Amino acid sequence: MxxxxxxxxxxxxxxxxxxxxxxxxxxxxxxxxxxxxxxxxxxxxxxxxNSFAVNLRTQQSKTIGLIIPEIVHQFFSNIVKGVTDEAEKNGYVVIVMQTNQKFNREKETVEFLINKQVDGILIALSDETVDYEHLLRSQNLDTPIVMFDKIANTVACSKVLIDDVKAAYEATEHLIKTGCKELVHFRGPLHSQNAIDRLEGYKIALLDYDLPFKEENVYLCEEMSFDMGREQARKMLDENAKVDGMFINTDLVAVGAMAEIKDRGLKIPEDISVIGFSNWFLSSVITPSLTTVAQPSFSMGKISFNMLLSELTNKRNNTKVTHETIHLPTELIVRDSTLPL
Amino acid sequence: MxxxxxxxxxxxxxxxxxxxxxxxxxxxxxxxxxxxxxxxxxxxxxxxxNSFAVNLRTQQSKTIGLIIPEIVHQFFSNIVKGVTDEAEKNGYVVIVMQTNQKFNREKETVEFLINKQVDGILIALSDETVDYEHLLRSQNLDTPIVMFDKIANTVACSKVLIDDVKAAYEATEHLIKTGCKELVHFRGPLHSQNAIDRLEGYKIALLDYDLPFKEENVYLCEEMSFDMGREQARKMLDENAKVDGMFINTDLVAVGAMAEIKDRGLKIPEDISVIGFSNWFLSSVITPSLTTVAQPSFSMGKISFNMLLSELTNKRNNTKVTHETIHLPTELIVRDSTLPL
DNA sequence: CTAAAAATCGAAAACGTTTTAGTGTTAAAA
DNA sequence: TTTTAACACTAAAACGTTTTCGATTTTTAG
CATH class of the missing domain: 1.10.260.40 (lambda repressor-like DNA-binding domains)
Structure with missing residues (x-):
């Protein structure tokens, strides 16, 4: 047989x-x-x-690697879906690997995929990553890389992401326009470009509306978890009784914060308004439902794959590869955790 | 270079x-x-x-295929995580593909992976699947298959799953013991073995506690969505005013049903108790938090991979491959959507 | 010191495909 | 008629390993 x-x-x-x-x-x-x-x-x-023979002869596997921090995460599983769907349409297959936000695992994973001889790599950086040697090495070894969502500005490659500054600006602006005066921001990890940009958007909005930016109103969430949200909210409520608006880096953290706020007997949004980020399904079904910023995850996956694909075909045809950066639109989803305009 | x-x-x-x-x-x-x-x-x-050469020479790719209905789903993304983690430890790589619950895509996907020459396949069947020709073909072509969670009883291969009958029995029993008299079940798709078994567990529990089983108290949810839960709850509330307990096939559906119940001004659990299934993260943060049945998804992934791996090594050593079926334990997680005991 | 055994190495085939560099045959152009 | 050109086909090399089967050398035993 x-x-x-x-x-x-x-x-x-x-x-x-x-x-x-x-x-x-x-x-x-x-x-x-x-x-x-x-x-x-x-x-x-x-x-x-026989694909083994074809691979050997053509020196390509029609396989790409997809590296994400964590798959059990609505945003990233949507990315996976977008990438695999699009890959399949083009006869490609995708190998999914996770870094669990560890830089060392990210290095190993890139190395592993290169050795496996994938045709290209799609990556969302770990929040720990500040050294990009492994990525440059990949490029030197002729394995194209496309970054999405969690990117490094200094690495020369194609990128697809959202405009975090703008999105954060709009979220903060909405809090201000609905009457919030004392705005707090729960920021993400220090090295995460997303977190940096969202903080920046928050700052600019404050300045534009003549509200003071206070260092002590920015709370650092090293990890994006429910518990971290709860913990920082506890700290915040102990320290600052005047807070009436919160812009939080991620829905999950926001949900944790909301739990703490509700436990203290405070009302959302009457006492404190909350805006999250990412529009997880979760946000639409909790009480009160969470105002948040929708990010196009599925299409981000699709577009990322297509950019990689075009680099691969360009490479094959020896036409010059050019890098481009695409910004995808975000949308503020207004729900019940913020006051009416 | x-x-x-x-x-x-x-x-x-x-x-x-x-x-x-x-x-x-x-x-x-x-x-x-x-x-x-x-x-x-x-x-x-x-x-x-050069892995291409190694593959060709050894006729194996150290790659397995993982077929699931839908990746944007907490249960399945946990499966993916379990499988990939374990695969990586053993030098294997996994290709993730989705069927979107479509039988035709399932067939195509199996075919595709066989042609790609993966060493083996891990699969959770689509709910539509009633014909198993494609799976037998895979086995004939010497590509071992292991099924998990959504399985077909009649196909001879290793399987890892939970005891749905028992889990459903325990959930229903809990409703009864907390005082519910008129129990409704929201069942899953007709051909899904999970759905069949959970319905069975519900039935047996009713009988054991001398409660009548009523056909009209079983509502069919063709798809496992929030909207479907809401829709069927609407129907149920219109038809049967006496309902005081619900055992629902999936958390997501349960959350939809809860939304409808709350919108009607009914209290959970005072008026109606609700139990879901799967213990999505979601369930712990909605109001009221949802009593549910925890399923070991991560370890199910790990175990599934290991079973496939042992089949692969057995095959390589020409030792006889034996099929086994493993049942993983479930746990009833009691929260606020059911009355105290 | 010789024969047998063990240790160490290498030639060549094989895995199944794609592509280069032809060869031969036929049709069109001169 | 001869020369070109177009057409249809193929032998052989190449991709980079692994493994079989001998060959050669070294060691051990008698």
């Missing part, structure tokens, strides 16, 4: 292996008639090319 | 390619001394085996 090979088709038709191969790949220098015959025979014998 | 090959190492040491290969793989018929020399040279030249 072993697989049929070109050899066997050639034998059964009494022509050469070369011709069979060319016929199957529709080379111009094989007659219509033999193309017919070969294709018929291939069908009849249920021929499927 | 091209990769170093065995050839190059051989040349630089003035020995044969054969010996280099053997040295690297620690064959017994190569001296300690040359093993040293070769390994040193390999290190120095940064040799990494």
């Amino acid at each position: 072993s697989r049929t090979t070109l050899q066997q088709i050639a034998l059964s038709l009494d022509i050469s292996v070369t011709t069979v191969s060319k016929a199957l790949n529709s080379y111009p220098d094989v007659s219509k008639k033999t193309i017919e015959r070969v294709k018929e025979a291939a069908e009849r014998l249920n021929y499927k090319p | 091209s990769r170093t090959t065995l050839q190059q190492i051989a040349l630089s040491l003035d020995i044969s390619v054969t010996t280099v290969s053997k040295a690297l793989n620690s064959y017994p018929d190569v001296s300690k001394k040359t093993i040293e020399r070769v390994k040193e040279a390999a290190e120095r030249l940064n040799y990494k085996p």
